[in-house]
Amino acid sequence: MNNDEQRRQELADFLRTRRMRLSPEQVGLIGGGRRRTPGLRREEVAQLANVGVSWYTLLEQGRDVHPSREVLQSIADGLQLTPAERQHLFLLADQPPIIDPPDADEQVSPALRRVLEALNPVPAYIVGRRWNFLAWNTAAEHILALSRTAAAPHAYSVVWRMFTDPQTRRIHHQPTWEQVAQKVLAEFRADSALFADEEWFTRLVADLQRVSPEFRAWWPRHDVRGRADALKDFVHPVIGCLVFEHTTLQVPDMPDLKLMIYTPVPGTDTQEKLQQLMNQDAVMTAMPSLS
Structure with missing residues (x-):
């Protein structure tokens, strides 16, 4: 047969x-x-x-x-x-799989949010179908400079932040930033066939081409790559160099959601630095505000 x-x-x-x-x-x-x-x-x-x-x-x-x-x-x-x-x-039946239209608002369950917080001081966050940050833990907020009150039109877009956010450039530093940005762009391009006709995608690409010379130069190359686990290093302005193993997990009952986890590499002082940063945050949070 x-x-x-x-x-x-x-x-x-x-x-x-x-x-x-x-x-x-x-x-x-x-x-x-x-x-x-x-x-x-x-x-x-x-x-x-x-x-x-x-x-x-x-x-x-x-x-x-x-x-x-x-x-x-x-x-x-x-x-x-x-x-x-x-x-x-x-x-x-040898037919392409169904592409369901996304929900207007992708929901991160309370249980999944508890998983994020339980991972502290390991940075972790969740990305949705449109490559937006949907939820993150305290460690990720500190390391990736994420804000819960962002106001820019694409403020929660992974790709927008990679190409336009000065803090994102600083933590990746040069020339690492260019390598990381090109990989992120190739992964985004690989997914783009799923939503190429959607208005948000067209608007995001147009805005990136307008404001980012690197995006404008690299997007026409049509480079694509699958997501892969890898080592990632950041330079944090307070605690210095951090080295992580980056892992992507899929949420079984919501496969469009991806859980990104940055695990400190054994043999480095990354774990200790993260704990130090979290302890400093706890002290600052506990201090009464001055009026």
Whole structure:
């Protein structure tokens, strides 16, 4: 059995198992008496998806048929597939995965925010689908100079800060900043196919081309790269050089969210410097304000 045949057979098995777990009552159909096998009949799925029974039967038999995206959506609706099952259906049918429109406001759960704070003094933050900082812990606020009251039009954009924020340039220092900025830009370019037609993306790119000569020079290169864990070093204005292992984790129930963690490299004094910075912050916070 070649790869295409195996994929079609897996698609057939997947459709059959999804069909068998549903009852007619669950999908708004009349039961119609006793059934020899559990679940819906093929003709009932075809009726729900508004496709021909013979054609749907060929699909469940693993035959060489090629459903369109619209037909797959209809079948997924009829079988009441979850978002993860829909993605699996499209991949088995050799179709590009579904790109869901983003929520107007990406939400970081309270549990995930507690994870961020529990990681202190290790800097950690969460980036959303649009490459915006969504949440961060106290350590990240100090190291990356993040502000919760930013007012610039793209203030929370990772890419905007990389190319326009003087503090971001200083902590990466030259020539490291150029290397990091080009890597960030190539990763952003790789993701850009997911949102190239969206207004926020067009506006961000236009604004960056207007204000950043480096972005203006590098964007036309079309360099792309995947995200990769790596060593990163920063120069903090108070505690000096810091060396981290950068790790990216995906949030399972919200795959558009990425958890970025900067773990101090063993054998360096980064951990001690971070703790020192956090202790200083705790003292300053506890001091009464002078009036």
